[in-house]
Amino acid sequence: xxxxxxxxxxxxxxxxxxxxxxxxxxxPSIIFPLFFFVAFAGGLSNVGNVPGFDFPxxxxxxxxxxxxxxxxxxxxxxxxxxxxxDFESGFARRMMLAAPNRLGxxxxxxxxxxxxxxxxxxxxxAVALATGMRVDGGGIDLFGLVVxxxxxxxxxxxxxxxxAMRLRTIQAGPAMQMPVFILLFLAPVYVPLELLSGWIEAVxxxxxxxxxxxxxxxxxxxxxxxxxxxxxxxxxxxxxxxVWGVRGLRRAEAAG
Amino acid sequence: xxxxxxxxxxxxxSVLQTLRQPAMVIPxxxxxxxxxxxxxxxLESATRLPxxxxxxxxxFVIAFPFIQGSLFAAINxxxxxxxxxxxxxxxxxxxxxxxxxxxxxxxxxxVMTVALLSSCIYLGxxxxxxxxxxxxxxxxxxxxxxALLIALAFASLGALIGLRTGSGxxxxxxxxxxxxxxxxxxxxxxxxxxxxxxxxTIATINPVSYLFEGLRSLVIFGWDGEALALGFGVALAIAxxxxxxxxxxxxxxxxxx
Numbered sequence: 001x002x003x004x005x006x007x008x009x010x011x012x013x014x015x016x017x018x019x020x021x022x023x024x025x026x027x028p029s030i031i032f033p034l035f036f037f038v039a040f041a042g043g044l045s046n047v048g049n050v051p052g053f054d055f056p057x058x059x060x061x062x063x064x065x066x067x068x069x070x071x072x073x074x075x076x077x078x079x080x081x082x083x084x085x086d087f088e089s090g091f092a093r094r095m096m097l098a099a100p101n102r103l104g105x106x107x108x109x110x111x112x113x114x115x116x117x118x119x120x121x122x123x124x125x126a127v128a129l130a131t132g133m134r135v136d137g138g139g140i141d142l143f144g145l146v147v148x149x150x151x152x153x154x155x156x157x158x159x160x161x162x163x164a165m166r167l168r169t170i171q172a173g174p175a176m177q178m179p180v181f182i183l184l185f186l187a188p189v190y191v192p193l194e195l196l197s198g199w200i201e202a203v204x205x206x207x208x209x210x211x212x213x214x215x216x217x218x219x220x221x222x223x224x225x226x227x228x229x230x231x232x233x234x235x236x237x238x239x240x241x242x243v244w245g246v247r248g249l250r251r252a253e254a255a256g
Numbered sequence: 257x258x259x260x261x262x263x264x265x266x267x268x269x270s271v272l273q274t275l276r277q278p279a280m281v282i283p284x285x286x287x288x289x290x291x292x293x294x295x296x297x298x299l300e301s302a303t304r305l306p307x308x309x310x311x312x313x314x315x316f317v318i319a320f321p322f323i324q325g326s327l328f329a330a331i332n333x334x335x336x337x338x339x340x341x342x343x344x345x346x347x348x349x350x351x352x353x354x355x356x357x358x359x360x361x362x363x364x365x366x367v368m369t370v371a372l373l374s375s376c377i378y379l380g381x382x383x384x385x386x387x388x389x390x391x392x393x394x395x396x397x398x399x400x401x402x403a404l405l406i407a408l409a410f411a412s413l414g415a416l417i418g419l420r421t422g423s424g425x426x427x428x429x430x431x432x433x434x435x436x437x438x439x440x441x442x443x444x445x446x447x448x449x450x451x452x453x454x455x456x457t458i459a460t461i462n463p464v465s466y467l468f469e470g471l472r473s474l475v476i477f478g479w480d481g482e483a484l485a486l487g488f489g490v491a492l493a494i495a496x497x498x499x500x501x502x503x504x505x506x507x508x509x510x511x512x513x
Binding site: 032035036038039042043045046049050051052053185188190191195196198199200 | 290291293294297298299300301302304305432436439440444445449450451452454455459
């Protein structure tokens, strides 16, 4: 256990130090969510006046939840880019030779992704509150939202790490990014599920991310949260992608 | 060899180089269609807002893939010229009697071919999904002409950056900036329906709004002279600035070599 913690701590410290001291690594994680928040909550606020749109906390809070979960997911995807870059430079191979417990490498990257998401999430919260976002949920609800965002972040990290460790090239970037992007946008992004129609409604109903984003919106508005469904889906996804990530690590080990 | 023949040779190289790389063809066609489909479904209920100009969001959002495809044209044009700088191809070309205009316009031919191909695909998918085109068949041709002019405008901007920096990475770096310009415009709602004053002001200042409005005016309103004049005017202005800037950057680049 000590060896695992040492490896995880070392990898996490290196990754966090890297993106904190080099703005070019952190900037995209910060700029993109802020930009999406401005574009969606600002440009589309009138969509909140569509007949039948009855989200109690207003359109800014409605979009904030989506952007927060999106930022958490992309924090994980960007960490996948770093893993792929480490493999391309040969650093990851040397690290695997040196690490007494290689699962610690995966855990270290996940901790770094969490730190990245924490910085971005805090900034996003500050900007949203400064621009007049209404929060009707209580402290426990907000804590639940943070937990939900963290679960999304770890799940996306494990997905991206699994791809990065299988392909071991930064050219795998689109393979990490696009499925996440599509999954996120096939959920009720702009209006609640009840206002969707046609094919997108059918897809959104079976998209697991829909439960997470709707649960997050219930939390921020202080509504009734179907906690078992929301956190159940989140934990199931986490479990599935943990297997995917660990198998990716084993593939990278086997590749030498 | 005449300017035309030189340009044709460069164009042939550029077209082949582009079509042989799936990464330069598939994303400009696929990504805009995915976003169009997602937005057409997700924002359909926005048509219930009082004053929304059409009852089918597809008619409104059809302009989106043309503009997003043009961003890819910018990146691809810039990247391929930057690669020519990085690999020394431009240096070797400078030793030949090739004219600069032929080099530049020929180099843009590849991305313009993809722009034409993708424009036809966007329209085909749009019609298959039930697009109603108010301006009729003539309007489709005018829309294609405007779409190609917009693609040329953005491609020339990409070429300018590619030649000025000589770095593919720098060209990729402008993509987020262009993306911001697209989202901070009237891309998702008509300007008069944007509720927040500050956003409406930005969208009004942002020239990309007029490109969107020119394209979709043909679909939603038929023949709207003002929207078309603004759309063509803005696209032409960007194209002229881009081509002149790229020509100047090419001259500087060749002097340096």
